[in-house]
Amino acid sequence: MAMINCPECNNSVSDAAYKCPTCGVQLRKAKRGFFGKLFKWSFIGFNALMLFWAIAGFNTATKDIGALTGAEQAGAAIGTGIGMAMVLTVWVLGAIILGMFVLFTRPKVA
Numbered sequence: 579m580a581m582i583n584c585p586e587c588n589n590s591v592s593d594a595a596y597k598c599p600t601c602g603v604q605l606r607k608a609k610r611g612f613f614g615k616l617f618k619w620s621f622i623g624f625n626a627l628m629l630f631w632a633i634a635g636f637n638t639a640t641k642d643i644g645a646l647t648g649a650e651q652a653g654a655a656i657g658t659g660i661g662m663a664m665v666l667t668v669w670v671l672g673a674i675i676l677g678m679f680v681l682f683t684r685p686k687v688a
């Protein structure tokens with residue numbers, strides 16, 4: 579464990595410290611742990627997946643709409659509406675839950 583000099587107060591500080599114990603200046607950024615990284619990337623991946631799902635679902639539902647009869651069109655529109663509402667609900671709930679995990683696994687500055 580090497581000692582460095584604090585850029586603020588010039589006291590010698592361990593290079594493993596996140597903060598200077600004398601003046602409290604932040605010396606380096608805390609890194610996310612394994613789970614922190616895992617949840618962060620799950621969160622990003624989840625949002626990308628939901629976006630892809632929403633776009634793919636919307637494209638599939640509207641692609642052949644011109645070839646359908648009036649009743650079928652109405653059915654497809656309702657189906658799309660329910661599907662989109664489901665995707666949005668899952669998206670929002672998932673984002674909140676994963677977002678909370680991302681928050682809880684944030685690096686702690688000791």
Ligand SMILES: [Zn+2]
Nearest residue numbers: 584587598601
């Ligand atoms: Zn200091």
